[in-house]
Amino acid sequence: MTYFRVASAYAARHQERITSRELADQAGVTAFLVRKDLGHLKDPDLDLDLELGTRGAGYDVNQLKERLSERLGLTTPWHVAIVGMGRLGRAIADYPSLIDYNFTVRAGFDIDPAASAGTTSVAVHPMSDLGHIVAKEQITIAFLTVPAEVAQEVAGRLGEAGVRGILNFTPTVINPPSGVHVESVDFMAGLKRLSYFLHAPGADDKPGSSR
Amino acid sequence: MTYFRVASAYAARHQERITSRELADQAGVTAFLVRKDLGHLKDPDLDLDLELGTRGAGYDVNQLKERLSERLGLTTPWHVAIVGMGRLGRAIADYPSLIDYNFTVRAGFDIDPAASAGTTSVAVHPMSDLGHIVAKEQITIAFLTVPAEVAQEVAGRLGEAGVRGILNFTPTVINPPSGVHVESVDFMAGLKRLSYFLHAPGADDKPGSSR
DNA sequence: AGGTGTGAATTAATTCACAGCA
DNA sequence: TGCTGTGAATTAATTCACACCT
Numbered sequence: 001m002t003y004f005r006v007a008s009a010y011a012a013r014h015q016e017r018i019t020s021r022e023l024a025d026q027a028g029v030t031a032f033l034v035r036k037d038l039g040h041l042k043d044p045d046l047d048l049d050l051e052l053g054t055r056g057a058g059y060d061v062n063q064l065k066e067r068l069s070e071r072l073g074l075t076t077p078w079h080v081a082i083v084g085m086g087r088l089g090r091a092i093a094d095y096p097s098l099i100d101y102n103f104t105v106r107a108g109f110d111i112d113p114a115a116s117a118g119t120t121s122v123a124v125h126p127m128s129d130l131g132h133i134v135a136k137e138q139i140t141i142a143f144l145t146v147p148a149e150v151a152q153e154v155a156g157r158l159g160e161a162g163v164r165g166i167l168n169f170t171p172t173v174i175n176p177p178s179g180v181h182v183e184s185v186d187f188m189a190g191l192k193r194l195s196y197f198l199h200a201p202g203a204d205d206k207p208g209s210s211r
Numbered sequence: 212m213t214y215f216r217v218a219s220a221y222a223a224r225h226q227e228r229i230t231s232r233e234l235a236d237q238a239g240v241t242a243f244l245v246r247k248d249l250g251h252l253k254d255p256d257l258d259l260d261l262e263l264g265t266r267g268a269g270y271d272v273n274q275l276k277e278r279l280s281e282r283l284g285l286t287t288p289w290h291v292a293i294v295g296m297g298r299l300g301r302a303i304a305d306y307p308s309l310i311d312y313n314f315t316v317r318a319g320f321d322i323d324p325a326a327s328a329g330t331t332s333v334a335v336h337p338m339s340d341l342g343h344i345v346a347k348e349q350i351t352i353a354f355l356t357v358p359a360e361v362a363q364e365v366a367g368r369l370g371e372a373g374v375r376g377i378l379n380f381t382p383t384v385i386n387p388p389s390g391v392h393v394e395s396v397d398f399m400a401g402l403k404r405l406s407y408f409l410h411a412p413g414a415d416d417k418p419g420s421s422r
Numbered sequence: 423a424g425g426t427g428t429g430a431a432t433t434a435a436t437t438c439a440c441a442g443c444a
Numbered sequence: 445t446g447c448t449g450t451g452a453a454t455t456a457a458t459t460c461a462c463a464c465c466t
Contacts, residue, residue, distance in 0.1 A: 001403060005384055019425065026384055032459055035426065055426045056466040072403050073410025087302035094298075096359075097382045097399055103406075141405060148307075165405045167398075171308045173216055173237055181408045185401040187378075188308055189212060190394045192283050194352060194376045195314075197392045199284025230447065243437055246448065266448045267444035 002027045003037070004068040008100075010061045019058030041067050077102045081139045081163070082122070083130075083154060084146035085110040088169060090120045092143060106137040127157075134161040141165045148172045155182070213238045214248070215279040219311075221272045230269030252278050288313045292350045292374075293333070294341075294365060295357035296321040299380060301331045303354060317348040338368075345372040352376045359383045366393070 006026040010018050020038070024031040038059070054060070069075050080098075082089045085108045093105050108124040110116060116124050125133055133139070142163045146154050151170040158166055159177025168174055168184040176182040217237040221229050231249070235242040249264070264270035280286050291309075293300045296319045304316050319335040321327060327335050336344055344350070353374045357365050362381040369377055370388025379385055379395040387393040 001400060002384075004403070005382070005397070005399070009384060021425085026386075030459075031425095033457090036428090036458080039427065054466070055464070056424060058425070071407070073406040074403065076410065078406060087298055087305075091298035091302050092398065095398065101399060101403070103402065140409065141402075165409050167401055167405055171216070173213070173220060175237070181405060183401045183405045183408075185396065185398050186216070187303065187306065187396050188216075188312060190378055190396040191314065191352075192212060192215070192285065192312070194378055194392060194394045195284040195289060196282070197394075198351065198376050199287065232447085241437075242447095244435090247436080247450085250449065264448055265444070266442070267446055269447070 001072070003034070004065065004072065007061055007065045007068060011065055015061055017058045018061050018064070022058070038064075041071060074102050077104060078141050079104060079106045079137055079139045080141040080143060081105070081107045081109060081134065081137070082143045082145060083109045083127075083158065084144065085113075085116040085120065085124050086145060089143070089145035090116060092145065092169075093120050093122050103141070106139055107133050109133075130157060131161045134163060139163060141167065143167050143169060144174075145169045155180075212283070214245070215276065215283065218272055218276045218279060222276055226272055228269045229272050229275070231264070233269070249275075252282060285313050288315060289352050290315060290317045290348055290350045291352040291354060292316070292318045292320060292345065292348070293354045293356060294320045294338075294369065295355065296324075296327040296331065296335050297356060300354070300356035301327060303356065303380075304331050304333050314352070317350055318344050320344075338365075341368060342372045345374060350374060352378065354378050354380060355385075356380045366391075 003023060006023055007018065009026075020034040021031045024034045027034070080103050082093055082105060085093075089108065089110075093108060098105065105122050108116070108120065108122045109127055109130060110124055111127055113124040113126050140163065142158050142165070144151060144155060144158070144166050148170045151168065151172045152174045155166055155168075155174045156177050159180045164180060166174075166176070166180055166182045168182055171186060171188050173184075174182060214234060217234055218229065220237075231245040232242045235245045238245070249270070264275075291314050293304055293316060296304075300319065300321075304319060309316065316333050319327070319331065319333045320338055320341060321335055322338055324335040324337050351374065353369050353376070355362060355366060355369070355377055359381045362379065362383045363385045366377055366379075366385045367388050370391045375391060377385075377387070377391055377393045379393055382397060382399050384395075385393060
């Protein structure tokens, strides 16, 4: 996960190789751990022709990226919809990293499609078209950027529309409709973590007991 | 962390009490674990007058919130600045949950302050005023919403300006200036987690080996 | 020398079982 | 009876040490 981010950064700088220690420093963990985790990458294949990294010199950055992509499911392209085209939704619609990782925004939805006309490059549809467009554009993932009050309800409608995954940007805990996987991106969580570290007397550097 | 979110949700619905099992279901963990974690809350005090939750009936929601606030450092108000007033920065500036958690946005910064004039309620300053304003407004936390290419450089300048914590919204790994704690809010991380679960054959429900 | 792969040892996190209070 | 608090047992995650390739 984080490894992929680091590997991408190295690739962007045209570095060919990376050692476990470098990866570890960048990812904020120990080098032993990196090697253990990376060892798991080759398990699903079950063929023992490994040598993912070369002894002596580190790992091949591009090969590493490729393997991580496979594991994370980033090799097949995903179609996503953004539900709630407020400022946040529109900002995310043009987020440059999306295309890098094989996600394409196929549609936006809003109760008032006219309000965002001309401000973004994606087509914005009214909520009533949800089921229709999701099927037509083969959308599997939805970004939930609606006001917190309606998040749970909209999530339900997304489930009915046939969406398989929801990325929740609201500060609400939403319990997943059946057959739908929900992940949350909570600004507040990161912010709380930050204030925890700045405030705490014995501020450890490790994630610690912050559940 | 997540517990706080759940407790807040209960408080909003005017529920007075919550059991460990309810908390567990909402937070996606087991009830044993909730009780263990909550047990750690009273350690720093070292007084044994506990009874944080009452046996027989669950925990008092408001008391729980209060204790969690203390632990997370949410009792003292934080002054934050938003650096990079693009669409994302402006969207975050008016994010309603910020005030709920005692964070107040005191200033925005951008290379072109004029561009965002009139679109947001916070005062936007040029980057050159950084040190001055940070000191004047007693800003301890900065939100980094600049383009990824300049993120590392701006982070350095924030450190020099006296900021103690950075919440990084860019998809870059930035290594912290000395004395500064960095937390990242990465949309992509959540998205990758999502695609991992939707793609994986044996999609466990646990976080799993996704580092 | 420099750096990976992996089994054994250590350490931490989770679960379980049950005592104790409302 | 219902639900918390906590020590013991289990399980998973991290670290360490060292063989082995380049």
